[in-house]
Amino acid sequence: MVKFLPPGTGPRCPLCGERINGWDSVAEQIETTSAFPVPDPNWSYTDRRGHIHMYWELPPHYATMEWVVDLAAWMDLPEEGHYECKACRETIVPGMIGPSPFRTFIPGMRTITYRPCGHEAPNNLSPIRWRADAL
Numbered sequence: 295m296v297k298f299l300p301p302g303t304g305p306r307c308p309l310c311g312e313r314i315n316g317w318d319s320v321a322e323q324i325e326t327t328s329a330f331p332v333p334d335p336n337w338s339y340t341d342r343r344g345h346i347h348m349y350w351e352l353p354p355h356y357a358t359m360e361w362v363v364d365l366a367a368w369m370d371l372p373e374e375g376h377y378e379c380k381a382c383r384e385t386i387v388p389g390m391i392g393p394s395p396f397r398t399f400i401p402g403m404r405t406i407t408y409r410p411c412g413h414e415a416p417n418n419l420s421p422i423r424w425r426a427d428a429l
């Protein structure tokens with residue numbers, strides 16, 4: 295993103311004294327893509343006896359199902375098990391999504407670079423903010 299001030303109105307760069315007529319603002323992108331499958335919030339399933347199962351937003355997420363342990367956790371191996379319908383004991387495999395085929399990001403640290411000299415702004419102050427602080 296590039297911003298420009300009217301010509302001749304910019305403050306001077308504190309590092310080199312050149313008049314600033316604009317700046318680049320670049321935000322670091324932090325990747326939030328999940329590497330593991332997560333429960334599908336839109337999943338629902340009707341078992342053979344007609345019991346409806348779905349993912350609930352609030353815990354317990356699978357209110358109609360019970361987690362049955364097949365193999366207890368041992369050393370650093372996680373517990374293994376499966377879900378069963380609480381009413382008829384049918385084995386249910388909850389719907390999962392992902393890992394996402396799309397990479398997702400959130401903006402992180404912002405860096406402001408003065409133009410035209412290219413110096414990095416001290417404390418990421420935009421020239422406008424910096425000038426307002428100096429008044």
Ligand SMILES: [Zn+2]
Binds near residue numbers: 307310
């Ligand atoms: Zn400079």
Ligand SMILES: [Zn+2]
Binds near residue numbers: 342343344345382384
């Ligand atoms: Zn059932």
